Amino acid sequence: MPRARNAQAAPAVHRTARIGLRLTCAQRQRCFGLLRSAGDVWACTLEINQWRRHRGDQPAASYQTLCRLLAESGPGTFGELDTTGARSVLRRYSDAWFSAAARRRAGAVEVRFPRRRRALMPVRWYHGTFTLIGRTLRLPVARGRPPLVVRLKREMPYPPGSMRSVTLLFTDGRLCIDVTAELPLITHPAARAPDPQRVAGIDLGIIHPFAVAGPGGEALLVSGRAIRAEHRLHLADTKQRSRPVAARAPRRGQRGSRRWRKTRRRARLVEGRHKRRVRQALHEAAKTVIGWAVERRVGTLTVGDPRGVLNLNAGRRHNLRLRQWQIGRTLQILQDKAALAGIRVHLVDERGSSSTCPACRKRIPKPSGRNLSCRHCQFAGHRDLAAAFTIATRTPGGATTTPTRVLGGVVTHRRAGRHLPGAATARRDPRRRPPRTAAGSLGRRRPAPSQGSRSLTPVSGDPQHHRTNPGERSWTPL
Numbered sequence: 001m002p003r004a005r006n007a008q009a010a011p012a013v014h015r016t017a018r019i020g021l022r023l024t025c026a027q028r029q030r031c032f033g034l035l036r037s038a039g040d041v042w043a044c045t046l047e048i049n050q051w052r053r054h055r056g057d058q059p060a061a062s063y064q065t066l067c068r069l070l071a072e073s074g075p076g077t078f079g080e081l082d083t084t085g086a087r088s089v090l091r092r093y094s095d096a097w098f099s100a101a102a103r104r105r106a107g108a109v110e111v112r113f114p115r116r117r118r119a120l121m122p123v124r125w126y127h128g129t130f131t132l133i134g135r136t137l138r139l140p141v142a143r144g145r146p147p148l149v150v151r152l153k154r155e156m157p158y159p160p161g162s163m164r165s166v167t168l169l170f171t172d173g174r175l176c177i178d179v180t181a182e183l184p185l186i187t188h189p190a191a192r193a194p195d196p197q198r199v200a201g202i203d204l205g206i207i208h209p210f211a212v213a214g215p216g217g218e219a220l221l222v223s224g225r226a227i228r229a230e231h232r233l234h235l236a237d238t239k240q241r242s243r244p245v246a247a248r249a250p251r252r253g254q255r256g257s258r259r260w261r262k263t264r265r266r267a268r269l270v271e272g273r274h275k276r277r278v279r280q281a282l283h284e285a286a287k288t289v290i291g292w293a294v295e296r297r298v299g300t301l302t303v304g305d306p307r308g309v310l311n312l313n314a315g316r317r318h319n320l321r322l323r324q325w326q327i328g329r330t331l332q333i334l335q336d337k338a339a340l341a342g343i344r345v346h347l348v349d350e351r352g353s354s355s356t357c358p359a360c361r362k363r364i365p366k367p368s369g370r371n372l373s374c375r376h377c378q379f380a381g382h383r384d385l386a387a388a389f390t391i392a393t394r395t396p397g398g399a400t401t402t403p404t405r406v407l408g409g410v411v412t413h414r415r416a417g418r419h420l421p422g423a424a425t426a427r428r429d430p431r432r433r434p435p436r437t438a439a440g441s442l443g444r445r446r447p448a449p450s451q452g453s454r455s456l457t458p459v460s461g462d463p464q465h466h467r468t469n470p471g472e473r474s475w476t477p478l
């Protein structure tokens with residue numbers, strides 16, 4: 001639930017950065033202790049409401065009621081967790097309960113109230129209860145316990161005064177801190193400010209996450225081939241990793257071995273790395289689009305919303321492709337960045353946009369390749385850009401300066417995910433590269449060459465080597 005803001009305050013957005021932690025063993029234990037205690041708070045809340053339901057009482061769902069119950073439990077019930085941290089769990093429960101209730105009232109009967117226990121639960125502390133100076137974060141703990149001071153892996157990427165909260169959580173096999181800041185909207189000089197009458201259409205896709213057609217026929221194409229390759233390689237790796245261990249996986253209800261736990265931990269780390277890589281690439285792609293739009297003073301982005309295709313069953317392979325596309329997240333990232341830059345985003349129906357000629361507006365068969373050519377008017381151009389152009393004309397309210405020229409201007413090409421393995425060097429097996437070593441280093445230590453029949457000396461420099469024919473002397477008798 002958001003904090004009540006002053007109505008006169010300047011418009012602002014909230015942004016969160018995830019930062020890793022550098023911890024000693026003792027600090028790690030204490031952090032896990034906090035998360036586990038938070039999990040206990042969550043489990044207690046679930047249990048209390050279970051009893052109430054059995055008794056036929058009203059559930060305790062409001063934040064105030066839950067806080068009162070927490071106060072009644074007294075200090076020391078939840079280990080080192082302080083009241084603020086414990087209350088953040090209650091807030092999480094209350095928010096989840098009321099959002100479920102609202103959605104059920106709206107007719108979504110499949111939505112359920114929170115009911116699942118978690119061993120580790122994220123803990124959030126609000127502004128004023130913690131201190132973050134540089135990379136040193138001091139987290140509050142229960143009274144009488146020694147202070148918990150941890151070190152972040154990098155500095156917070158926001159200005160110091162903007163901080164609102166920090167959240168301690170365990171995700172993808174790592175302990176991290178989420179730092180949330182309240183940022184004012186970017187102010188542009190009047191001459192450079194985005195103009196809402198200047199519209200660009202955006203077509204979302206897999207090969208091109210963003211194809212943008214702007215005013216004056218200018219366009220931007222962001223290639224997502226590296227992201228797609230990352231998905232494929234990750235799938236291949238996962239298969240290869242899981243095949244040899246699948247037979248040893250514990251059955252249901254069976255306790256896994258320590259070895260199995262290690263295997264699972266490794267899988268979780270790799271999975272987390274893959275997720276971070278893809279997310280980073282999507283953020284970079286969206287940033288490119290917003291930067292491009294700001295430079296051209298585009299104030300309205302009209303985005304074709306393709307989420308209708310998600311409900312269709314397209315077969316095993318294509319279903320996976322559609323899931324990996326992450327349209328919802330891509331849209332969210334774009335909307336967040338647009339909001340910060342002061343650009344409006346409209347979602348419109350994209351149906352038929354890739355099978356309509358942008359020049360004469362006639363229906364043509366959807367091309368199988370990337371190039372679209374119209375047989376009615378001789379138009380030829382990039383398929384995704386043509387679709388983006390058609391989407392731009394669907395802006396609600398009909399902005400006056402929708403692109404007038406059909407794709408005659410400069411097309412900018414950008415790649416998303418330059419950091420992904422394989423985006424730069426060999427395409428074939430990009431994960432096997434020689435180890436990176438510091439200048440002057442000998443590199444990885446390797447075993448000495450075996451003392452076998454082969455010598456490392458070049459043939460010409462070997463005094464023992466026979467270069468004579470059989471029966472011939474290689475030495476001169478005295």
Ligand SMILES: [Zn+2]
Pocket residue numbers: 357358359360361362374375376377378379
């Ligand atoms: Zn045409």
